[in-house]
Amino acid sequence: MRFVERLLLENQAWSDEIKNRDPSMFDRLRTGQSPEVLWIGCSDSRVPAEQLCNTSPGEMFIHRNVANRVCIHETGFMSVLEYAVAVLKVNHIVVCGHHCCGGVRAAMTDENTGLSHLDEHLEAIRNVRRMNTDELERIADDAERLDRLVELNVADQIETLSNLPLIQEHWSRHQRPTIHGMVYALETGRLREIQRWEGNRHAPALAAAV
Numbered sequence: 001m002r003f004v005e006r007l008l009l010e011n012q013a014w015s016d017e018i019k020n021r022d023p024s025m026f027d028r029l030r031t032g033q034s035p036e037v038l039w040i041g042c043s044d045s046r047v048p049a050e051q052l053c054n055t056s057p058g059e060m061f062i063h064r065n066v067a068n069r070v071c072i073h074e075t076g077f078m079s080v081l082e083y084a085v086a087v088l089k090v091n092h093i094v095v096c097g098h099h100c101c102g103g104v105r106a107a108m109t110d111e112n113t114g115l116s117h118l119d120e121h122l123e124a125i126r127n128v129r130r131m132n133t134d135e136l137e138r139i140a141d142d143a144e145r146l147d148r149l150v151e152l153n154v155a156d157q158i159e160t161l162s163n164l165p166l167i168q169e170h171w172s173r174h175q176r177p178t179i180h181g182m183v184y185a186l187e188t189g190r191l192r193e194i195q196r197w198e199g200n201r202h203a204p205a206l207a208a209a210v
């Protein structure tokens with residue numbers, strides 16, 4: 001069976017299962033959405049936000065790109081952020097990085113990928129690496145060094161988000177959204193929070209995993 005045929009059949013089975021389990025769900029979804037969280041994650045196929053958090057349709061508003069970047073100069077990203085914060089009024093924003101991230105791995109060196117858009121996108125992560133060269137070079141193990149840059153990349157996004165006028169204004173007027181930095185471990189399936197911002201003007205330093 002071809003892959004797309006499989007997708008359509010799986011979709012049919014999924015929608016039938018939902019109708020059996022929760023007959024009114026699709027009717028409820030027609031009336032609108034009120035997600036609790038904006039999830040900013042990596043496009044990596046191994047990190048499916050809804051599945052790993054076991055959420056249902058309507059619970060998460062999602063933006064994914066290579067290496068979960070907060071791209072404040074991209075209209076596509078900013079329109080998702082504005083809509084989530086100002087219209088959907090989400091209470092939480094999660095920025096989720098993950099172990100074994102190919103985007104972050106590509107940013108471990110200055111070697112171009114040969115893909116112009118990707119290289120432009122990765123430059124910001126390369127800058128995070130450059131700013132933390134001393135710390136990263138002290139880590140002997142390649143995988144551990146990569147995972148640390150994943151954390152630093154998430155922290156960089158929290159810093160960027162928390163300093164945006166959109167976020168500052170909504171926090172001072174409504175005390176939301178709380179911003180969470182998380183890292184997903186592909187090898188265990190576990191998500192952990194590494195940082196939380198609750199209206200402090202500047203994001204705190206990385207905290208121990210909780």
Ligand SMILES: [Zn+2]
Pocket residue numbers: 042043044066067068098100101102103104
């Ligand atoms: Zn990734």
